[in-house]
Each structure stands twice: as C-alpha cells, then as structure tokens.
Amino acid sequence: MNPEELEEDYEERPSFNEEIDSAAIEDAVRSMLVAFGEDPQREGLLNTPKRVGRMYPELLSGYRTDVDKLVNKAIFNVTYDDMVIIRDIEYYSLCEHHMLPFIGRAHVAYIPKGQVIGLSKIPRIVDMFARRLQVQERMTRQIADFVNDLLHPQGVAVVVEGLHMCGMMRGVKKHDARMTTSTMLGLFRKSINTRQEFLDHINRGEAPLRI
Numbered sequence: 001m002n003p004e005e006l007e008e009d010y011e012e013r014p015s016f017n018e019e020i021d022s023a024a025i026e027d028a029v030r031s032m033l034v035a036f037g038e039d040p041q042r043e044g045l046l047n048t049p050k051r052v053g054r055m056y057p058e059l060l061s062g063y064r065t066d067v068d069k070l071v072n073k074a075i076f077n078v079t080y081d082d083m084v085i086i087r088d089i090e091y092y093s094l095c096e097h098h099m100l101p102f103i104g105r106a107h108v109a110y111i112p113k114g115q116v117i118g119l120s121k122i123p124r125i126v127d128m129f130a131r132r133l134q135v136q137e138r139m140t141r142q143i144a145d146f147v148n149d150l151l152h153p154q155g156v157a158v159v160v161e162g163l164h165m166c167g168m169m170r171g172v173k174k175h176d177a178r179m180t181t182s183t184m185l186g187l188f189r190k191s192i193n194t195r196q197e198f199l200d201h202i203n204r205g206e207a208p209l210r211i
C-alpha cells in the first residue's frame with residue numbers, strides 16, 4: 001500500500017492535523033442557545049456547551065484516524081480468491097448539509113488478489129469515513145476506494161443503507177429519508193454474476209432498516 005495515497009485527504013486540509021477546537025464549539029453552542037431564545041444559565045443547559053464541545057471530537061474523529069495504525073500488521077498474503085463479505089456493519093455519521101445524524105449499515109465485499117485484511121479492520125475503515133461530515137454517496141465511494149488502494153483486489157463492492165434524520169425530523173420532507181448507495185469496482189462492475197452473488201448474499205434474511 002502507499003500511505004501517501006491513502007492520506008491525501010489529510011494533505012488537502014492541513015488543519016486536520018490540529019485538534020478540534022472544543023472551546024470554539026462551546027462558544028458557538030452558547031450563542032446558539034441564546035439565538036433559540038433559551039437561557040444558557042439555566043440548570044439543564046449550564047453544561048451543555050461543554051458537553052457538545054467534548055462530543056464533536058468523538059463524532060468527527062474520522063478526520064484524524066491514523067491510517068497506518070488502523071491497518072498495522074493486519075494485511076496477510078493468501079492464495080485463495082473467494083469473495084470476502086462483511087455485512088451489516090453499523091455506522092453513525094453526520095450529514096454535512098444539516099449536521100444531523102444519518103445512521104445505518106454498510107456491506108463491504110472484495111475478491112482478493114494475493115492479499116486480505118483482518119476482518120475486524122473493515123468496520124474500522126467504515127468508521128473512519130462515517131465519523132466525518134459526510135454525504136452518503138461520497139462515504140460509500142471512499143470506503144470502496146480505500147479498500148481498493150489498500151489491497152489491490154480483483155474487485156470491491158460497497159452498499160450503504162442510511163436513515164437520514166434531516167429527512168425524517170423536518171416538517172418538509174423534501175427527500176426520502178431512507179437511502180441506499182453503492183459503489184462497484186473491478187470484477188463487481190464487470191461481471192453481473194459476481195455483483196449478483198454479492199447482492200443476493202446481503203439481501204438474504206435481511207430485516208428492513210429501522211431505528
């Protein structure tokens with residue numbers, strides 16, 4: 001793998017090397033409370049700015065994930081080339097248009113070409129991209145590209161299902177709150193049979209997505 005390639009996101013935005021400014025978030029939340037007409041001094045709200053200031057670094061930790069640490073020593077050489085599928089990976093993200101949650105599950109598959117990654121790493125890769133301000137389409141693509149750049153497999157497939165609070169909570173439901181996005185690379189794009197095998201697998205026994 002080429003770490004520079006994987007970290008290009010970081011280089012585009014050098015400010016991500018610095019910690020999130022929790023104090024600035026606290027100030028902003030205090031201003032928002034005042035803008036709502038609330039009293040930031042009342043007991044229930046007194047510590048809210050501080051809580052929110054501490055919360056965002058966790059919700060947005062994906063910008064600062066140490067990629068080398070994440071994949072460290074978890075890539076193995078193999079001779080088999082059967083499809084590897086990890087389905088129903090829970091994720092929690094924030095839509096970048098409203099900063100409201102969208103949550104759901106991701107299904108990731110790849111067909112190795114000499115290398116596999118430890119199974120437990122795939123959910124962490126999903127997390128790395130989910131814990132950012134996102135749009136679901138881009139997150140899906142980023143997960144697929146990352147696995148593709150990391151393992152150079154014969155193909156990668158990612159399907160993401162999401163429920164978007166910005167669609168569900170707001171009065172004017174302009175877009176469907178439930179969304180499915182997918183990215184198919186390599187064999188999954190070229191071969192209908194391969195793609196169908198993956199889709200059959202993730203649809204088997206699937207319960208509808210709900211909160």
Ligand SMILES: [Zn+2]
Nearest residue numbers: 095097098166
């Ligand atoms: Zn939104």
